[in-house]
Amino acid sequence: MKRIRGFASDNNAGVHPEILKSIFEANNGHAIGYGDDKYTSQATATIKELFGGSVDVYFVFNGTGANVLGINNLGQSYHSVICAETAHIQVDECGAPEKFTGMKLLSVATPDGKLTPDLIKKHLHGVGFEHHSQPGVISITQPTELGTLYTVAEIKELSELAHRLGIYLHMDGARISNAVASLNIPIKAFTKDAGVDVLSFGGTKNGMMYGEAVVFMNPGLDRNFKYFRKQGMQLASKMRYIGAQFNAFFKDGLWLKNAAHANKMAQLLYQKVINIPGVTVIQPVQANGVFAMIPGNLISKLQEEYFFYVWDEQKDEVRWMCSFDTTEDDVNEFAALLQKMVQNQ
Amino acid sequence: MKRIRGFASDNNAGVHPEILKSIFEANNGHAIGYGDDKYTSQATATIKELFGGSVDVYFVFNGTGANVLGINNLGQSYHSVICAETAHIQVDECGAPEKFTGMKLLSVATPDGKLTPDLIKKHLHGVGFEHHSQPGVISITQPTELGTLYTVAEIKELSELAHRLGIYLHMDGARISNAVASLNIPIKAFTKDAGVDVLSFGGTKNGMMYGEAVVFMNPGLDRNFKYFRKQGMQLASKMRYIGAQFNAFFKDGLWLKNAAHANKMAQLLYQKVINIPGVTVIQPVQANGVFAMIPGNLISKLQEEYFFYVWDEQKDEVRWMCSFDTTEDDVNEFAALLQKMVQNQ
């Protein structure tokens, strides 16, 4: 494609300057490796505080690592993980969950990327029957891979179902900042307080260079996690630089400013394209992504100019993601080009 | 339940007397362990002959072992295995395929337990995209877990699709004898000649005590299988007794006589129940199983008398399996009892 700036993914953006600055400041001589340093301690304390104190926090390299290791601590290899068929763990981790945990992933089709008690019911059978992978974890993504949001009530419904069954609720929060900014309630309200057991707390997609946190919401859930993190190849030696990034991330609400901006740009994009003939936005725009159906013949032409992903080739569905550094100009130019292409076709 | 004889599973039947006799005859002194004995050699030769010679044959303990190890040889851990959502590998092996192979299982809903190129199309994307488990194996069951049969043409369509994509077709043949007896064509015609790459050749469900064969249809597909079989805990030390069973199994067509009888009993059962009011047979009876919807309130009452499995609790669907030793009396008594219950309710 001709342009470097685009709407392919929020991980095509770079690192927020304040976060880079924090890395620079942490680069002052020696620090004990593997997390026993003041930057990591501070980041851990901040995250604990967000959840009211009694949570356990571990840093890992990336989102797949956070998801796989978080889920791993919730069950044994004979368990199943129930998720949406659009879930990152199902379609974008190349089988990492199965490989490391040995668990079976059971996916369900959803209209909007969101699980409901009703949708997952069919996977909740065979309990106690040794021939059958035992239901172990329900995994949801907030915001979903389709840019939609669960309400607090919806999450509670799922966690209550899970806990009634004696199983757990995992939340993939690769873009959790966007959810907080959009819902405009404390993160604790729709995670810990809503019954989530483990959260993958993302940093990379919201202005960090690398680094995510796994947050265990209740004491004991993190049992032996440090060994699994090491065995899972997710223990960073110079961990202070992950800590330093998170410290800037949380300072003065940067994480929420970044996320709110990305969300706002997605709204702007939505407004700009919604009236272009032949363009249909197919999911509510509740976070920083816009999912649209566009004329099939324009997809590759548009991709010659901008890099973005086709979501469903058969349906001419595409995904456009906004990031902390997307500008109004970026959006306007892109929408204008699309409009022109539609007119000229 | 009150009666021991029933329709729960073809593995509730015992061992065919001729097979037991063969075990007795093999029990004459010493034999080298792990398959280097004349009984195993003979069984291997017979199976090779069934497929025209150029296949590779390995014996394992059970059906799950045959499926998992057969599939394992067709791919790497980053591959996916596409199967029906009713497949034994998906619902009845407690995650053994994921655990041993590391692969992702992708299931699709089917009306009759049978995959079609169209049904699996949605799982055949993302090729070359490292985020996505790569399509590696299509796995079908013949006869299916719903007692239906693929035609030769249907299997060919799937194998051609698989091979066009550079991937493989696995057949779970836990009840393969019933398929041969029902289709009344040589086993080779709907396996090797139809493009199947690996077959799990079942013995236990058709009158053996234990023991299944993994048959690799083309040279090289069995690469290193002997090590995986050992590492997969499926190498029998006193293997001659598996060989001896298969030798009786194939002698004078016993395997087909047993299977034809079980199929016939299923037909009889079908005839007997089809006209009972409130009983609906929901799948074509093409092998040795009858799937029916019966009045929900009768299920547990009937189970007090006979042991059998409820297939779908929400839909009051039940499964009745016939075996090599099911008698006409068994069927008549069962159908009569069901009829009586329906009348009395």
Place this chain on the structure above:
Amino acid sequence: MKRIRGFASDNNAGVHPEILKSIFEANNGHAIGYGDDKYTSQATATIKELFGGSVDVYFVFNGTGANVLGINNLGQSYHSVICAETAHIQVDECGAPEKFTGMKLLSVATPDGKLTPDLIKKHLHGVGFEHHSQPGVISITQPTELGTLYTVAEIKELSELAHRLGIYLHMDGARISNAVASLNIPIKAFTKDAGVDVLSFGGTKNGMMYGEAVVFMNPGLDRNFKYFRKQGMQLASKMRYIGAQFNAFFKDGLWLKNAAHANKMAQLLYQKVINIPGVTVIQPVQANGVFAMIPGNLISKLQEEYFFYVWDEQKDEVRWMCSFDTTEDDVNEFAALLQKMVQNQ
């Protein structure tokens, strides 16, 4: 080799007639699969009784299955298993323990196949250090792979060490009958009472066709084992035939008679070869195996007549195993041939 009867392995022997007969008697019609039958119940009860009642018993197909699944229940994937470098789990299971459990096996050289607290000390460090596989299981074999026996006191020393560390003691008892017969004390005395946590209770090498038991000595240790057994591909469908074998095995002390006979034949062989010039028996003969150093040039000549394994090629060490059906004639002929070969060389 020319002769079929030999000293290669106790699994080259067949099935004891009483055990075959018991299989025959169990073959009377239908029985529920997967262990819910009276034969399996009886076998379970008998084994429980042997250990004073409060143990948990599960049947599996083979010794590797028993070892791997027994050990699996004692730890997590980040644990290590400490064993002798001659242990079956280390040298004869093709990596099955690592593959299924994910644990690291740490082996130590021993003079006689027996671990001691002192020998394993070097592997008991790094506790709490996440970079290091955490000590989880000590695994011993009784009798050892070198035909030697642990005393009760030696086992106690190891279990006390293990329990002091909060870890477990596993015993591979593939030939446990030979140990009971040789020590001439109740099996409970050197297993449960000596602090063993899990025992692989072997049947196949002492006259059974297939089938072993995993015995968990304390309540709770078998947690979720049934799922792991299924996922480990070790759940037999027609399990009654394993139960029936064990029932004959235990009836009238057959297991001990068989084992005592095999032990006696090993003693006889020992007596016969000990005075042959150039033959050195290198391990105490305490069970049913004789380990000897013989003139290197005679090994292959002798193997032309008899099948047996070379234990250490570099040292001209060979292994001769006796079984329940070894006869005095077998021993006499073999020893006479060896003597003749020595004289003629």
Place this chain on the structure above:
Amino acid sequence: MKRIRGFASDNNAGVHPEILKSIFEANNGHAIGYGDDKYTSQATATIKELFGGSVDVYFVFNGTGANVLGINNLGQSYHSVICAETAHIQVDECGAPEKFTGMKLLSVATPDGKLTPDLIKKHLHGVGFEHHSQPGVISITQPTELGTLYTVAEIKELSELAHRLGIYLHMDGARISNAVASLNIPIKAFTKDAGVDVLSFGGTKNGMMYGEAVVFMNPGLDRNFKYFRKQGMQLASKMRYIGAQFNAFFKDGLWLKNAAHANKMAQLLYQKVINIPGVTVIQPVQANGVFAMIPGNLISKLQEEYFFYVWDEQKDEVRWMCSFDTTEDDVNEFAALLQKMVQNQ
């Protein structure tokens, strides 16, 4: 401990300023994720050039990831990996190699951390015997975990042995820069040209923040690596920042300057402590580590002042590592304190 600067590990040092600067410069707007960016391309090209062009290069997060994934591509789960008992893969990766690859690690005691053909001979048996993990990979570390170096001839001897057996040679080069600086020959001379098949090329321990490269020396060895990297949770989304680090690393020979300095500081430390009574340097100082035996009672006293690792508690052996930012003052102060402690004890 009282001081932050110390000799615990080269990963306690920070990031070299030039490397940080390069990260800063790469932070200019958008870039495609997962490696399709110019920084990664340039780093790849530079590494290829170092090895004469025909190698395949992949970036991962950390050293454990590089080792595990590199080794994984050299074999199957039934293979064994032969290594020194001091190897990082054996003692410092919490079983990650076993967990991901399923392979068995076979370690041998060495006097100096270096394997030789003679030392590993005992693990090279049982080829073709399915009960035995098949020799698959020989893994060496250069420089070793004991700070010693293999000569080119020694590496060649091992690679020739490996290739004669049809197996592979892996080199853990977490500190490969120190080896190049010390041997003062091109990296290619003791890797690709000496027959190494896969190299873990370390960056983190020599001034980078995170990031290592896996270098496959011959075409085809990297088959499907990209999928395993993703499944192994080692694919960085914002990979440009790893590329940018390596670009600074290689610019104007920074990697060799850094390494040469660390090596020089180790030599200085060696000179300073060698004449302190009671202090014995137990390994040749050939890279950036000093291994010494010191009076046992001083270890904890010294650790109150400086953080460092005890290598072998039973022998009072300690490890002191120098890094790119160790100063002469650091060394002098440390040695002076040790000397004082020895005198005062």
